[in-house]
Amino acid sequence: MQRQGPAPVTGSGVPPQSPATDREAEEAGTADNRPEEREAERREAPTGEAPTGEAAAGESVGPEAGKSASAIPEAGKPASAIPEFRKPSPAISEAGKPAPTTAPAEAPAPAGPEAGTPAPVGSASRPVRRGRLTAALRSPDALNLVPLLVAAALWLWALPGIDFRDIEEFGLLDRFPLTFYAALTVLTCGFVLTLRRAGTAPLWPATYCAAMLVALKAPPAILYDTVRYAWASKHDAIISRLLHEGTVHPGRELSGGMGAYDQWPGFFSLDAALVRAFGVDAAASFINWAPVALGLLTVPVLILVYRTFSDDWRLVWTGVWIFQLANWVGQDYLSPQGFSYLLYLTVFAVVVRHFVLPGSAGTLRDRGTLDPAAAAVPPPTTTRQRAVAVLILLPVVATINASHQLTPVMLCATLFALCLTRRYRNIGLLVTSGAVMLVWNLTMGRELFLDTLGTLREKAGDLLGNSRPGFAGDPTGPGPELVGSANVLMVLALGGLAVAAVLLRRKLVRSALPLVLAAAAPLPMFAVNDYGGEMIFRVYLFGLPGSAFFAAAALVPAAGAVSRGAVIARRATAVALPVTLVAMLAGFLPSYYGKEGMHYAPPGETALTRRAFDRAPEGALILAATGAFPDAYYRYDHYERWFFTEQEVDENLRMLKDPAGYLAGGIPADRPAYVILTRTQGEAVIGEGYLPEGGFDSLRGALKRSPLFQVVEENTYGVVLRYRPTTGG
Amino acid sequence: MAHPRLTPRVQRRAALAASGWVALAATAFPGGSPLRWIPVLAFVALAPGLALLLPQPLGLRPGARLEALALAAPVSLSVATLVATTLFLTKAFSLTFFLVVLALFVSVASTLPGVPLPAATRGAVERDGARSPRFEMPLFRRRGTGGGG
Numbered sequence: 002m003q004r005q006g007p008a009p010v011t012g013s014g015v016p017p018q019s020p021a022t023d024r025e026a027e028e029a030g031t032a033d034n035r036p037e038e039r040e041a042e043r044r045e046a047p048t049g050e051a052p053t054g055e056a057a058a059g060e061s062v063g064p065e066a067g068k069s070a071s072a073i074p075e076a077g078k079p080a081s082a083i084p085e086f087r088k089p090s091p092a093i094s095e096a097g098k099p100a101p102t103t104a105p106a107e108a109p110a111p112a113g114p115e116a117g118t119p120a121p122v123g124s125a126s127r128p129v130r131r132g133r134l135t136a137a138l139r140s141p142d143a144l145n146l147v148p149l150l151v152a153a154a155l156w157l158w159a160l161p162g163i164d165f166r167d168i169e170e171f172g173l174l175d176r177f178p179l180t181f182y183a184a185l186t187v188l189t190c191g192f193v194l195t196l197r198r199a200g201t202a203p204l205w206p207a208t209y210c211a212a213m214l215v216a217l218k219a220p221p222a223i224l225y226d227t228v229r230y231a232w233a234s235k236h237d238a239i240i241s242r243l244l245h246e247g248t249v250h251p252g253r254e255l256s257g258g259m260g261a262y263d264q265w266p267g268f269f270s271l272d273a274a275l276v277r278a279f280g281v282d283a284a285a286s287f288i289n290w291a292p293v294a295l296g297l298l299t300v301p302v303l304i305l306v307y308r309t310f311s312d313d314w315r316l317v318w319t320g321v322w323i324f325q326l327a328n329w330v331g332q333d334y335l336s337p338q339g340f341s342y343l344l345y346l347t348v349f350a351v352v353v354r355h356f357v358l359p360g361s362a363g364t365l366r367d368r369g370t371l372d373p374a375a376a377a378v379p380p381p382t383t384t385r386q387r388a389v390a391v392l393i394l395l396p397v398v399a400t401i402n403a404s405h406q407l408t409p410v411m412l413c414a415t416l417f418a419l420c421l422t423r424r425y426r427n428i429g430l431l432v433t434s435g436a437v438m439l440v441w442n443l444t445m446g447r448e449l450f451l452d453t454l455g456t457l458r459e460k461a462g463d464l465l466g467n468s469r470p471g472f473a474g475d476p477t478g479p480g481p482e483l484v485g486s487a488n489v490l491m492v493l494a495l496g497g498l499a500v501a502a503v504l505l506r507r508k509l510v511r512s513a514l515p516l517v518l519a520a521a522a523p524l525p526m527f528a529v530n531d532y533g534g535e536m537i538f539r540v541y542l543f544g545l546p547g548s549a550f551f552a553a554a555a556l557v558p559a560a561g562a563v564s565r566g567a568v569i570a571r572r573a574t575a576v577a578l579p580v581t582l583v584a585m586l587a588g589f590l591p592s593y594y595g596k597e598g599m600h601y602a603p604p605g606e607t608a609l610t611r612r613a614f615d616r617a618p619e620g621a622l623i624l625a626a627t628g629a630f631p632d633a634y635y636r637y638d639h640y641e642r643w644f645f646t647e648q649e650v651d652e653n654l655r656m657l658k659d660p661a662g663y664l665a666g667g668i669p670a671d672r673p674a675y676v677i678l679t680r681t682q683g684e685a686v687i688g689e690g691y692l693p694e695g696g697f698d699s700l701r702g703a704l705k706r707s708p709l710f711q712v713v714e715e716n717t718y719g720v721v722l723r724y725r726p727t728t729g730g
Numbered sequence: 731m732a733h734p735r736l737t738p739r740v741q742r743r744a745a746l747a748a749s750g751w752v753a754l755a756a757t758a759f760p761g762g763s764p765l766r767w768i769p770v771l772a773f774v775a776l777a778p779g780l781a782l783l784l785p786q787p788l789g790l791r792p793g794a795r796l797e798a799l800a801l802a803a804p805v806s807l808s809v810a811t812l813v814a815t816t817l818f819l820t821k822a823f824s825l826t827f828f829l830v831v832l833a834l835f836v837s838v839a840s841t842l843p844g845v846p847l848p849a850a851t852r853g854a855v856e857r858d859g860a861r862s863p864r865f866e867m868p869l870f871r872r873r874g875t876g877g878g879g
Contacts (some may be wrong), residue, residue, distance in 0.1 A: 275774065
């Protein structure tokens with residue numbers, strides 16, 4: 002009979018692998034000093050079965066192993082749901098440690114033959130020949146496969162029905178067919194089901210995580226015929242320019258702060274090389290796939306991080322799942338920050354796994370004091386090993402510094418926070434990272450670095466100002482307001498769950514303290530700078546790995562505890578987990594797709610924009626309501642741009658009284674100037690709260706009527722006007 | 731490893747070493763063709779990291795496989811970024827140059843022993859006596875032993 006027990010499985014294991022090999026490798030190293038790792042490996046097999054087995058097995062480490070056999074409450078249960086990769090008994094005995102005593106108790110003989118194949122499961126007591134189909138359908142793998150296939154079918158069915166060409170005020174939310182939502186819900190439920198065997202069949206939750214990532218973020222990549230998101234389009238323009246120029250000019254000043262991209266060209270250089278290597282015209286060919294690609298690369302690194310702090314695969318996968326849903330801040334497009342974030346997590350993963358100082362673990366290797374779901378501290382490393390690890394990290398740190406301004410600061414803040422613990426007091430790595438950052442800032446990034454230092458005096462200490470999102474008013478209209486509410490609710494839900502776990506699972510907090518510190522490390526940034534109104538989102542993003550982990554910890558209680566409270570908590574979370582995941586999904590969708598009207602521009606609109614730029618003479622001033630429209634930075638080194646509503650709302654209200662006069666007052670004499678107003682801009686000024694509802698239309702009407710501006714081209718996608726200073730005066 | 735037999739490990743290294751040159755050859759296909767971009771992307775995004783992390787003298791212990799795979803892409807992309815950035819900064823960028831540098835890097839790296847990250851090699855040592863004696867006692871938890879829970 003397949004396991005239908007209450008208990009989601011935990012286990013520490015790494016994906017299917019042979020413990021025997023592991024142990025051999027261990028023997029080659031210094032086996033005697035790694036009880037916690039052996040323990041972790043051992044836990045993986047038995048804990049597939051029993052809810053409390055995981056914790057119990059966890060205790061069985063090392064010298065005390067003998068005690069643990071009796072601590073396995075359900076050891077007698079048939080080990081039917083089983084570890085494809087379990088070959089426990091002989092392997093464990095190879096270790097030659099006391100620990101093996103646990104193996105026979107935990108891994109009853111029947112499990113043996115199943116090893117290596119996902120055969121239909123049936124206990125010895127069950128009539129085996131009952132019909133292959135029935136058995137296959139009831140196998141755990143079938144239970145996991147069916148929701149996946151159903152979701153895939155629903156999603157594929159929904160895809161052509163996503164009406165992205167006719168987006169109104171709710172973005173894609175009311176353009177997704179019901180089958181799309183159904184597919185996501187089925188995926189969520191399927192994922193929760195896979196958690197039951199997360200320790201023994203980790204490929205299933207992995208598959209669901211990848212499927213969810215694709216289901217959530219691939220539709221624009223598959224459907225859109227233009228670059229999604231204005232900022233992605235801007236990066237496309239930067240890559241095109243780099244390819245055209247063949248080099249960068251870090252000292253050259255470009256309007257709109259575009260010179261900064263020449264000072265941090267790392268990520269764009271990589272993209273430019275890929276454009277050439279793929280033989281395509283521009284990054285636009287693959288740019289919409291970036292969220293999927295970055296997500297697929299980030300998840301394994303995130304798993305590494307989470308596995309360092311938890312042996313409970315349910316917790317790990319739930320953390321990953323929550324991370325995906327809570328990562329709505331839209332920094333996953335083809336951007337230096339998205340790429341640097343992956344590298345930041347990589348450095349963090351290597352640090353927490355390989356930079357443990359000898360003698361610092363203390364009770365954190367002591368099963369008796371650890372949370373049942375916690376992993377023991379990784380083995381300590383010698384100075385030489387840490388030095389080698391620094392060398393390995395050096396290219397990664399250098400790439401972060403070559404690619405993005407803010408991430409190196411966040412990295413140093415995180416490393417500094419880790420230095421506050423005895424476990425990770427690696428001054429050498431902190432100094433190395435700081436030195437690389439300083440060298441880059443004083444050479445390639447000198448211009449912007451000095452500028453920023455200059456503004457620090459004004460902005461430092463302005464906590465409220467620096468934590469304000471954007472610099473406009475509140476979003477207007479039901480769509481943007483819904484998005485705003487969803488954002489707030491998502492933050493509150495994530496924060497609430499994380500704080501609850503931090504308060505309730507103190508033992509887990511102790512062992513996973515680095516995650517707490519990493520989540521808190523970016524907070525002081527509010528005291529320094531507003532990063533163009535983006536700081537709040539960046540702080541959220543860098544705090545997300547820790548927050549998601551602890552939010553998951555609130556939803557996935559320890560499997561081992563047997564107190565009445567623990568049992569009630571487990572029952573409650575059996576309901577709360579799927580409900581919360583569905584609720585977070587419901588929060589993600591408005592947050593990510595609720596403003597899609599400003600992210601998708603039809604080809605006709607981008608063509609209009611490009612024609613407008615091409616029509617303008619070199620050095621002309623291009624005016625637009627906001628820069629948040631595709632191709633706003635087309636051939637950006639040839640023009641100057643003025644995004645005239647990107648200012649305080651009061652000033653915009655003043656502008657709306659006489660738009661033509663206001664704009665004419667800002668255009669330098671004898672400067673050819675063009676105004677481009679597109680539908681996407683209309684969405685953006687409402688979505689960002691720059692203009693009140695109806696403000697964009699009145700602005701457009703006023704400019705068209707004004708004798709100061711002449712309509713050059715107008716179609717359903719927008720209007721282009723030329724400034725005529727001589728006629729109006 | 732003294733005998734140059736084609737063990738799976740040697741085959742893997744040989745495949746890695748050759749991957750860059752295969753990617754370079756793939757650029758002969760027309761632009762945008764999957765026959766071109768798939769091998770090139772796979773090489774740029776994975777090969778340098780795998781070449782650095784995989785060739786462990788004793789093979790990777792299973793727990794380190796996930797680590798090698800997870801780190802391969804970020805490390806590879808970092809190496810590729812640094813190469814591309816250097817070439818652009820020195821005005822020396824060309825597709826061939828870029829891929830040749832990476833292919834050479836991978837070919838050389840795959841013949842060398844892999845970077846000994848402790849998790850891969852199990853080389854870390856807890857110093858004798860480093861653990862505080864006061865923590866020696868309770869290596870098991872108190873709860874649940876009697877009732878099997």
